[in-house]
Amino acid sequence: MEFKLNNGVIIPEIGFGTWMIDDKEVKDIVKNAIDLGYNLIDTAEAYGNEKGVGAAIRDSGYPRNYIFVTTKLDGNVKNIKDAKKCFQDSYKKLDIGAIDLMLIHSPQPWGEWKDKNKRYFKENLEIWGMLEEEYLYGRVRAIGVSNFMIDDLENILNNCNVKPMVNQILAHIGNMPFDLINYCKKNGIIVEAYSPFGHGPILNNKEIIKMADWYGVKPTNICIKYLMQHGLIPLPKATSNEHIKDNLNLDFTISDDDMKKLDNIKDNDYKEYSKFPVFSNKE
Ligand SMILES: NC(=O)c1ccc[n+]([C@@H]2O[C@H](COP(=O)([O-])OP(=O)(O)OC[C@H]3O[C@@H](n4cnc5c(N)ncnc54)[C@H](OP(=O)(O)O)[C@@H]3O)[C@@H](O)[C@H]2O)c1
Numbered sequence: 001m002e003f004k005l006n007n008g009v010i011i012p013e014i015g016f017g018t019w020m021i022d023d024k025e026v027k028d029i030v031k032n033a034i035d036l037g038y039n040l041i042d043t044a045e046a047y048g049n050e051k052g053v054g055a056a057i058r059d060s061g062y063p064r065n066y067i068f069v070t071t072k073l074d075g076n077v078k079n080i081k082d083a084k085k086c087f088q089d090s091y092k093k094l095d096i097g098a099i100d101l102m103l104i105h106s107p108q109p110w111g112e113w114k115d116k117n118k119r120y121f122k123e124n125l126e127i128w129g130m131l132e133e134e135y136l137y138g139r140v141r142a143i144g145v146s147n148f149m150i151d152d153l154e155n156i157l158n159n160c161n162v163k164p165m166v167n168q169i170l171a172h173i174g175n176m177p178f179d180l181i182n183y184c185k186k187n188g189i190i191v192e193a194y195s196p197f198g199h200g201p202i203l204n205n206k207e208i209i210k211m212a213d214w215y216g217v218k219p220t221n222i223c224i225k226y227l228m229q230h231g232l233i234p235l236p237k238a239t240s241n242e243h244i245k246d247n248l249n250l251d252f253t254i255s256d257d258d259m260k261k262l263d264n265i266k267d268n269d270y271k272e273y274s275k276f277p278v279f280s281n282k283e
Contacts, residue, residue: 003233005165006188009142011101012068013228014248015040017194017237023049029239030056034067037248042168042194042235044072044105045090054094068100070168070192072146073131075106078123083130091139101142102131103168107152113277121155132162142166146194147278150183157187168192168235170278173226174202174267185231193227196220196234199279201271208265211258221249226262229254 001013016038018026026049030041034056043053050071057067071090077083091099104127112118131143144166145156156164167184171177171193184191197203203219212219220236224247227234238244254262270279 003190005142005190006163007142007165009100009165010068011142011166011190011233012038012040013233014038014224014250015042015068015070015192015233015235016244017235018043018049018053019047019237021047021049021237021239023052025239026052027056027059029244031060032241033238033244034060034062036241036245038244039066040068040070040233040235042070042192043094044103045074045086046072046105050090050093051095054096057094057096064096069094069096070101070103070166071099072103072105072168073127075104075147076109076111078109078120078127080126080130083127087130087134087139098138099140101144101166102134102140103144103146103166104128104131104148106147107145107149110277113280114282121152124152125155125159128156128160128164132160135162144168144189146192150180153183153187153189163187164189166190166192168194170195171227171232172196172198172202173208173223173262174198174205174265176230176263181230181232191232193232193234195278196223196227196236198268198270199273199276201269201273202267205265205267207261211254211262215252215254217249217252218246220247221252222254222262225250225252225254226259229259 016033142165144164146168208219212222224234236247273279
């Protein structure tokens with residue numbers, strides 16, 4: 001299965017995350033992930049590994065158009081001059097020709113995450129205009145956003161020439177922002193679910209473990225399949241061969257009753273990772 005973005009570009013139904021994979025290691029890990037079956041690779045300027053990701057794509061032996069590569073403009077950059085430079089840097093570091101999808105990483109700089117008094121509507125629109133230009137020029141095949149809330153999206157939708165194709169957000173069993181997901185779907189924006197295991201801690205949830213036992217799969221498989229059955233594109237990250245392989249064991253269906261049970265789980269305890277803005281649970 002795959003999804004069609006609102007501009008007709010095809011995007012795979014599951015991706016491979018690369019946050020916290022060092023640039024020196026990422027090439028081999030991504031090449032392995034591609035060999036094992038992933039063809040959507042998620043990186044970002046902020047991960048510092050675009051060079052290694054680009055090298056993996058070029059050396060993979062697969063045709064360039066088989067692999068879909070997403071990267072993101074630094075969330076801290078909120079002026080057009082630096083945003084342009086950021087785009088150029090990513091383009092050069094990846095060195096794969098047109099980027100498949102470029103996202104604005106965050107509507108606010110990380111230090112002002114979800115600060116209601118510090119919004120960047122005007123700046124995000126300007127940066128969106130720059131992305132539109134690159135899209136129309138052909139240096140990027142699709143453009144979108146990440147961590148955008150409904151009002152951030154409204155700001156773009158009400159003023160843009162090209163509608164965002166994707167919103168990449170935190171979504172996993174235990175923390176599903178259904179209002180935002182439904183808003184995106186209603187507006188033709190595909191939702192990518194980052195941190196499908198809540199960065200790890202959610203895999204210890206007893207209800208998820210119990211359900212995985214019943215289906216004869218791993219908790220990670222339940223987490224991924226749940227998101228897919230909700231029409232989202234999950235972006236699991238793994239480094240070991242065993243994990244990378246395991247996470248593609250998806251040949252089963254979660255029943256409607258069990259989906260409802262999973263919908264009702266509330267678990268957003270990110271333990272030591274709550275120090276990261278994205279896991280800080282700020283509303
Ligand atoms: N847009 C944004 O702001 C944003 C924010 C966060 C993440 N993301 C994207 O989403 C991707 C995924 O999110 P994430 O990196 O936060 O974490 P995640 O995918 O929710 O969880 C990764 C953790 O789960 C472990 N794991 C993976 N497969 C496993 C398995 N089969 N069994 C047991 N443990 C397993 C990994 O261990 P090993 O590494 O040891 O295999 C790692 O510790 C990122 O890499 C990034 O591409 C985007």
